[in-house]
Amino acid sequence: MQEPHLSAIEIEQSAEEGATFSHVATCAPCQHRVARAKKLITALRDQPRADTPNDLAPRIIAASELMTRWRSARRASIPEMTAATAFTVLVAIALVWNFFGALEQNGTLDFFDLLASPELITAYFSDYLLALFETLPLVEFALASLAVMSVIVFARQWIELVESRISFPARSATRRN
Numbered sequence: 001m002q003e004p005h006l007s008a009i010e011i012e013q014s015a016e017e018g019a020t021f022s023h024v025a026t027c028a029p030c031q032h033r034v035a036r037a038k039k040l041i042t043a044l045r046d047q048p049r050a051d052t053p054n055d056l057a058p059r060i061i062a063a064s065e066l067m068t069r070w071r072s073a074r075r076a077s078i079p080e081m082t083a084a085t086a087f088t089v090l091v092a093i094a095l096v097w098n099f100f101g102a103l104e105q106n107g108t109l110d111f112f113d114l115l116a117s118p119e120l121i122t123a124y125f126s127d128y129l130l131a132l133f134e135t136l137p138l139v140e141f142a143l144a145s146l147a148v149m150s151v152i153v154f155a156r157q158w159i160e161l162v163e164s165r166i167s168f169p170a171r172s173a174t175r176r177n
């Protein structure tokens with residue numbers, strides 16, 4: 001078993017007071033966190049006019065820890081997100097298929113054939129539009145559009161999730177409580 005990572009308070013002790021923890025020597029993520037905390041503390045000290053409260057640094061560190069935990073919780077949801085994304089893709093395929101089936105059934109596509117003779121369309125333009133509109137399977141179209149939009153939303157979140165795992169591989173392996 002690997003030693004647990006430093007807590008927010010230990011990180012702060014290490015960065016601010018120079019406290020040493022044996023775990024840090026062998027843990028790159030913790031070294032990184034201590035270095036980041038040191039930078040933060042230095043930056044806060046270098047602000048001459050800043051009358052910052054004493055507990056600002058630990059508060060910011062705690063907030064960043066919370067971010068880290070939130071990220072790892074998100075990473076843990078990758079399998080569910082993958083399943084949900086795959087499911088919306090299947091639903092979208094079915095509904096788009098259904099939409100094209102309805103187009104064919106309603107004879108909407110015949111109206112598109114008329115585009116080959118534009119003089120006919122311009123002569124009867126309003127009739128053409130009305131008839132086209134009547135044959136359009138609007139409900140099927142709405143359903144298919146909704147499904148496609150869901151796929152886009154889910155796929156975006158999924159890509160974001162997978163990318164976040166690639167950017168923080170070390171922590172995902174060790175931070176699971």
Ligand SMILES: [Zn+2]
Pocket residue numbers: 004005006023027028029030
């Ligand atoms: Zn560590």
